[in-house]
Amino acid sequence: MSLNREQIVSILIKIVGADQVITEEEVLKESSVDRFRRFEELHGVYTQPLPAAVVYVRNTNDVSAVLKLANEQGINIVPRTGHTATEGGLETIVENSVVLDGSAMNEIIKIDPYNMQATCQCGTPLQTLEDRLREIGFTTGHSPQSKPLAQLGGLVATRSIGQFSTLYGGIEDMVVGLEAVFSNGEITRIKNVPRRAAGPDIRHVIIGNEGALCYITEVTVKIFKFMPENNVLLGYTLEKMKTGFEILREVMAEGYKPSVARLYDPEDGAYHFSHFANNKCVLIFMAEGPKAIAAATAAAIEVIVAKHPECVKVDTRYIETWFDHLNWDATDIAKERSEIVETKNIGNTTEISANWDKINQIYETCIKRIRNEIPDMTLVGGHSSHSYINGTNLYFVHYYNVVDCKPEEEITKYHWPLKKIIVEETIKAGGSMCHHHGVGKHRTPWIKDEYGSSYYILETLKKAFDPEGIMNQGTIYPRR
């Protein structure tokens, strides 16, 4: 027999104390959604079942005790730290879910400059860690747009990536070791070693699990020397995305590692660079690291770009100003929220990846289809911001006016059909439907298509680590 809300709350209070269990309706409403449903939320409409409680855990033992209870009683758990998710991963789609919030576990446990690694609790804001590291001349190398708000646990759980990824890699390249708690309350620690060949790399069961397999409580990441004085920024305008992709490919294929390698289409470029883009594509690089490497990388990129006469170099100060305003903070979020309410215009993004030989085709097909098929669009464009030896990502940006529909219909009328076009075209071309925001709850309909025959492995992980299905139902895996 399942517990009712009052019983769940009562037991939670016994486990972690009354101060840690929040049941105020406003908190529960805000905790039933993430940014995917912000149009509804901004209009005071909450369509998801409200969780029974939000529990602010203080330590790993709290997490273990709550998960053990949930596992025994069949209570759905939604793990959370910074609450910046964009794909519905934090939606409480099951009645009487418990949101397990780790943001109070925010201690930087150890910074170890000799072994070049830092260990933090899951609720440590990335900005806090980064600020501490920079005071002593180091950096995480991780700089997602959400850096001022996102916390380490969530960043690892969603396989986050940052704007300097072409040099430093995604979070999966940075994580050294972890502590995580599984659905039965089992606390596991993966030690911090440079590399090992002792079987499969089990870190990857945890990294990117989106709270569907376990709860991340502690993270150890690599750190790097911070040498911004050596940074070299380069910017160009050009006519065609195809040329931009070719340049990105050549830079990667020739073995250069700029930290930033970004290509904007004219629409997305106009949004960010209207003062110089002049309706053209924009290509941006930043070389960093030791002075000689940064200089050599920048020089080599200039040689590669020079082969394409359509590229026109822009004054570096344009790029420097852009670079100084990369991230979103609470002020930006507040401004965005008021603008959405006033204008009924809302923007979202969908990020995918594909090999070099397919990326331009995906870009052109998706842009064309969205323009033709989705009503009331005010902007559709995109940029590539993370490149690899065998391909790159595309970050589609789509804004629309919400017209003639209720707030709760915005997703079905606009957002979901948009995402469907991008996801289906990407999978059809052999790419991946999720580059760095995670699957959440709104790309699960395509998860089997994404994985093909390898879905067996993904499915078996769920059966093994969450046999009762209490971990963030409907995220990554379709709801049972």
Added chain:
Amino acid sequence: MNVLVCFKVVPDLDQLSGSDWVVDGCSRVETRFVKRMINPYDESALELALKMADQARGSGVTLGLNSLTIADSGANLTLKSLRALGYQEAVRIEADRDLEFAPEDVAALIAAYVLSTDPLELIMMGRQSGVGDNAKTPLLIAELLRWPCITQVIAVEKDAAGTYLVTAMADEGVVTRIIEPPCVLAIGNAPSSTLRVPTLRAIKEQSAIAVKTYAAAELISTSPTLPVNPGAELLTLEVVNRNRGGLIIEGADATEKAQILYQSYLKGWLAEL
């Protein structure tokens, strides 16, 4: 046309970092490298006019809207976007020199345009701009045209009688007046006035239609009065240090910190009041 809304495209000064606020020897802060935006007060004016047109349409009245800027051709995209939003006309005056600190000349150009076009009922514009922040232009236009001017306007509606209901902030609070046109409205901190966004389809429909452009020299010859002696002349710029002091109150808990805040700071200030 019933209403002319004047606007200015300006650099987004929030994007300037502290080190950018360095005067480069020619009486100018370098803003070329930051994004452009519609001056926020002008943006409010543009949106209030659209709201007024929506409201009038609901009452069966068609309100003709015209938009005007003094800028180079880089502003054409904004003007076309305004047409896509419902402005029937979009006009650009091409200046032959920098008018950033010349509100008298800006006012003269706008007044000359107003006198050269069909009769208007209202001119709306932001009360000031972050760049060349003089807060004089709407008042000067009113003076040149010999129209009344209402400042700090936060809302405007057209009523069935052909008059306008203008709501403005005043020292004593919020005042709503019924006015007979013509009038210049200087828009202040109007709530809920973020400019709406045109659809791609609407922009496409406007993209091939040219923006009506005037040369400043052509208009200025018809200006009612040319200022002979501007009230102010920019001689130098200097950085004003506006840093605020700050103190972190140390205490065992929130109660203790609140006590310290009250006893050490607020109590004295309140007593003075």
